[in-house]
Amino acid sequence: MDGRIHSILSNSDNLSEKNIQDQLSDVFPIIKSKRKDLITDLLIDISDELKKGKAHWNEENYKTLIYSLEIPMFWESELMSNSSSRRHEALRKLDDLGKGFTSSILMRSTNHKNKELRKQARAAVLKYDNVDPYKFLDDSFDQDFNALDEILIHRFLAEKANNGRLPVLSRWVNNAKNVNFKAFMIREIGKFNQTECSTFLVSLLQDELPPILKSAIIYSLGELNCYEQEERFIQMYPITNSDVQKSIIDALVNFNTQTGLDFLTKQFFKSTDNEQKVHLAYSIKKFGEQGRISLENLSARSNDFERKIFDQVKYQLS
Secondary structure: OHHHHHHHHHOOOOOOHHHHHHHOOOOHHHHHHOOHHHHHHHHHHHHHHHHHOOOOOOHHHHHHHHHHOOHHHHHHHHOOOOOHHHHHHHHHHHHHHOOOOOHHHHHOOOOOOOHHHHHHHHHHHHHHOOOOOOHHHOOOOOOOOOHHHHHHHHHHHHHHHHOOOOOOOHHHHHHOOOHHHHHHHHHHHHHOOOHHHHHHHHHHOOOOOOHHHHHHHHHHHHHOOOHHHHHHHHHHHHHOOHHHHHHHHHHHHHHOOHHHHHHHHHHHHHOOOHHHHHHHHHHHHOOHHHHHHHHHHHHHOOOHHHHHHHHHHHHHHO
8 A cells, every 4th residue: 555655645647536536446445544643644754755855746646645634634633632742743743734724723722821831723724824923923923932942033034035925024013023933024124135124124223212112223234234233232231241242253253354353352352251252252353354353463472371262263164
């Protein structure tokens, strides 16, 4: 049976449902009535094998087969279960199958008290809802927003960007109630080079902001090459915490001006934070030939510990 399914999924011709059933005539009634979880795993494994081996994989035949076997319908019915573990499994399997969900089925789990199930369902809305995929970004995705959520949403946004359909992200910065989500979306503006948000970000940068938001704004303004903010960042540097200072350092590297290089060089000896010294040394090196000369001059005036930092920088960036 495995060989015949492999043949159907690798066939270059699009087969009808009847044709597929005829090829599996002796086993079709059996596998249709067998445990759908086992059949699902078999179909996913064969499909993954074809894709990884760079063999032809016929998506149309795949769709025809799984719907003939009523696989998606089975897992959608499992999403209606009262058991959170069964609903978890159903979401995973439908995602592995690569089939979209209907919004009404998903929405039942998007406010579940089980955090992991709730997030999994909301992630599926991002991926599969063609009407309002951004619905839960308006609510900061989830009240318990964390680093794993950042990875998930970044992948979603990257896919939208690759398809040329990424909206202006400042919308969710304005609406965000969760400070971690707000900082994340600000950083995403820089990562996706949304230069149209530059003025908006500059207007947000106020003294009373929490450091996490200051750091995110400075990071993105650096990524967007808003070099006219350089002097402002330099003035902020002595009165901010180390995380904000690191963002300022990175922004000055992006601006790549002599003013920025001179400032970072002076900060190396002023800093009493060894971790910050290492970051400064690596950053100075990124200024090219001028940065190399600055490091050589610094090394000549440094103590043994500082010279070890320079040796490390030279080795890793040589």
